[in-house]
Amino acid sequence: MLIVEGLSVSYGPVQALQDVSLTVPPGQVTAVIGANGAGKSTLLRTLAGLVRPEAGRVTFNGDDITGWAPEDVVRSGIAMVPEGRSTIPELSVEENLRLGGLWRTQAQRNASEAKVFALFPILQERRHLRADTLSGGERQQLAIGRALMCGPQVLLLDEPSLGLAPLIVTQILELVRDRARETNLAVLLVEQNAVTALRVARTGMVLNLGRVVQQGPAAEIASDEQLRHAYLGY
Amino acid sequence: MGSFVDFFLGGVANGAVIALMALALVLVWRSTRVVNFAQVGQAMFTTFVGLSVLQLTGSWFVALAVAVIAGALLGLIVHVLVMRPVRRADSSGAIIATFGVLIALQSLAAMIWGGEPRSYPTPVEYVGLEIFGRVFPITPYDILVLVVTALLVAALAILLTKTKLGLSMRAAAFNPEVARLSGVRVSRMLAVGWVIAGMVGAVAGVLVAPTSTLSPNSFDIFLVFAFTAAVIGGLDSLVGAVAFGIGTGLVLSLVTGYSDASNAAIVALVLLGLNLWFKPDGVFSHHKARSV
Numbered sequence: 001m002l003i004v005e006g007l008s009v010s011y012g013p014v015q016a017l018q019d020v021s022l023t024v025p026p027g028q029v030t031a032v033i034g035a036n037g038a039g040k041s042t043l044l045r046t047l048a049g050l051v052r053p054e055a056g057r058v059t060f061n062g063d064d065i066t067g068w069a070p071e072d073v074v075r076s077g078i079a080m081v082p083e084g085r086s087t088i089p090e091l092s093v094e095e096n097l098r099l100g101g102l103w104r105t106q107a108q109r110n111a112s113e114a115k116v117f118a119l120f121p122i123l124q125e126r127r128h129l130r131a132d133t134l135s136g137g138e139r140q141q142l143a144i145g146r147a148l149m150c151g152p153q154v155l156l157l158d159e160p161s162l163g164l165a166p167l168i169v170t171q172i173l174e175l176v177r178d179r180a181r182e183t184n185l186a187v188l189l190v191e192q193n194a195v196t197a198l199r200v201a202r203t204g205m206v207l208n209l210g211r212v213v214q215q216g217p218a219a220e221i222a223s224d225e226q227l228r229h230a231y232l233g234y
Numbered sequence: 235m236g237s238f239v240d241f242f243l244g245g246v247a248n249g250a251v252i253a254l255m256a257l258a259l260v261l262v263w264r265s266t267r268v269v270n271f272a273q274v275g276q277a278m279f280t281t282f283v284g285l286s287v288l289q290l291t292g293s294w295f296v297a298l299a300v301a302v303i304a305g306a307l308l309g310l311i312v313h314v315l316v317m318r319p320v321r322r323a324d325s326s327g328a329i330i331a332t333f334g335v336l337i338a339l340q341s342l343a344a345m346i347w348g349g350e351p352r353s354y355p356t357p358v359e360y361v362g363l364e365i366f367g368r369v370f371p372i373t374p375y376d377i378l379v380l381v382v383t384a385l386l387v388a389a390l391a392i393l394l395t396k397t398k399l400g401l402s403m404r405a406a407a408f409n410p411e412v413a414r415l416s417g418v419r420v421s422r423m424l425a426v427g428w429v430i431a432g433m434v435g436a437v438a439g440v441l442v443a444p445t446s447t448l449s450p451n452s453f454d455i456f457l458v459f460a461f462t463a464a465v466i467g468g469l470d471s472l473v474g475a476v477a478f479g480i481g482t483g484l485v486l487s488l489v490t491g492y493s494d495a496s497n498a499a500i501v502a503l504v505l506l507g508l509n510l511w512f513k514p515d516g517v518f519s520h521h522k523a524r525s526v
Contacts, residue, residue: 038421048415050411050414057388070415071414071419071420073491074415074416075297075417079415080415082415086404086415088412089408090404090408091401091404095401095404097313098401099401099402099405099412099416100416100417101416102417103416103417146412149416150417
C-alpha cells in the first residue's frame with residue numbers, strides 16, 4: 001500500500017504542497033481534485049520521483065521510498081502516466097509500449113503486453129504505426145498501456161482528460177477502474193475535471209493551494225455543494 | 235564528362251568518412267543536446283593510438299580495433315570528467331567545454347607524438363583501379379572504407395532499432411522524462427551515447443588518416459565538413475547524417491576537382507549558411523513531429 005505522510009514540496013519560494021497525507025488503497029481509484037495550481041500534479045510528480053519533497057515521507061509496501069529516483073520508483077511498482085498524453089511521437093506504438101518495463105523478463109513483458117492489448121485492442125491494431133498518427137484518445141490509451149507494461153501495483157494518472165472529448169475520457173477511465181478492481185491495482189487519479197474523476201473514484205481528496213481541504217468517499221465530495229462552489233468551480 | 239565521373243567516384247569514399255564523423259556528432263547531440271566539437275580531437279587522438287599500435291604490431295586491423303576501444307574509453311572519460319560536471323550549466327557552457335577538450339587533446343597529442351605530420355599506411359593499395367584499360371579514381375582502399383562504413387552504419391541501425399538498449403537510447407533522447415518514468419536509466423544512456431560516438435569517430439579517424447596526414451590539427455577541417463553534414467541532415471537524424479555526409483563528400487570532391495581544394499571548406503560553410511537560412515531545422519529533422 002502506498003502511504004503519504006505530511007508531504008511538503010516547494011519550488012524555490014513557492015510552496016506547492018503543504019503537509020499532504022493520503023493512503024492509496026489497492027483495487028480502486030482514488031481521485032485528487034482541485035483547481036489549476038492546487039498542487040495536484042506536483043503531488044503525483046513527487047510520488048513518481050520527479051520532484052524531491054522538502055518534508056514528509058512516502059512509504060510503499062513498508063519501504064521508505066521518499067526521494068527515490070523515478071527509475072527506481074517505477075521498478076518498485078509505481079508507474080506514472082504524465083500529463084499530456086505522454087507518448088513519444090518518433091517511436092512506433094509497439095516501441096512506446098515496449099519502452100515500459102524494459103528491466104523485466106521477456107515472459108513478464110509479453111504477458112503484460114497481451115493484457116494491455118486485451119484492454120485497449122486499438123493499440124494492437126495500430127502497433128506498427130508511429131505514435132503521432134494516433135488520435136488523442138488512442139494516445140492516452142498508449143500512455144496508460146506503457147505504464148501498465150511496467151507491471152505496477154500503483155498507477156498514477158495525471159490529468160488524463162486534458163484535451164479529450166468527455167465521452168472518451170469516461171470510457172478510458174471506466175476501463176482503468178474495472179482493471180483496478182480485477183487486478184487489485186491501486187489508481188491515483190489527478191483531475192481538474194472533478195465530475196468525471198469522482199464518478200470512477202471510490203475515495204477522493206480536494207486540494208487547494210497545496211493543502212488538503214477535504215478527504216473522504218467520492219460520493220460525499222461530489223454531493224457537497226459548498227465544496228464544489230468554493231474549490232471546484234461548478 | 236569523364237572527369238565528372240572521376241570526381242564523383244572520388245567523393246564517395248571521402249563522403250563515407252564524413253558520414254561517420256557526422257554520425258558521431260549526431261549520436262552525442264541526440265542524447266545530450268550538445269554539439270561535440272571535441273569529436274575530431276578524440277578521433278585524432280585515437281588515430282595516433284592506432285598508429286602507435288600499428289607500428290608496434292604491424293597489423294592494420296589490430297590498430298583499428300585498439301583505436302575503437304580507445305575511442306570508447308575516451309568518450310566515456312570526456313563524458314564523466316568534463317560533460318557531466320558542466321551539465322548543470324547552460325548548453326553554451328557545455329559546448330565551450332567541448333572546445334576546451336578539443337584544445338586539450340590536441341596539446342596532449344602534440345606532447346606525446348609531436349606536431350610533425352605523420353603518414354598512416356593503408357592495409358590495401360591506394361591507387362586507382364584499372365578497369366578496361368581506364369584508371370578510375372576509386373581505389374581498393376576506398377572500397378574497404380565503403381564496406382567498413384556500410385557495416386558500421388548497419389550495425390548502428392540494428393543496435394538502435396532492434397535492441398532494448400537502442401530503444402532506451404532513443405527514448406532517452408526524445409523524451410528523457412517519459413524514459414525515466416518507464417524505468418530507463420537516462421544518465422547511463424547519455425554515457426552510452428558518448429561511448430558509441432567515440433567508437434564511431436575512432437573508426438572515421440583511422441579510415442581518413444591514410445588519405446591525408448596525421449597531426450594534432452589535421453582533422454580540424456574534417457570537423458567543418460562533418461558538422462555541415464550533420465546540421466543539414468537535421469542534427470538528430472542518423473539517416474540525415476549518412477545521406478548528407480556522403481552528399482557533402484561528393485560536393486567537396488566536385489569543388490576540389492573543378493576549382494581548388496582550398497575552396498572546399500568555403501563551399502561547406504556556404505552550404506551550411508544556405509541550409510540555416512532556408513531550412514534551419516535540417517532536412518531530416520524530427521522537429522515537425524515533436525511540435526505536433
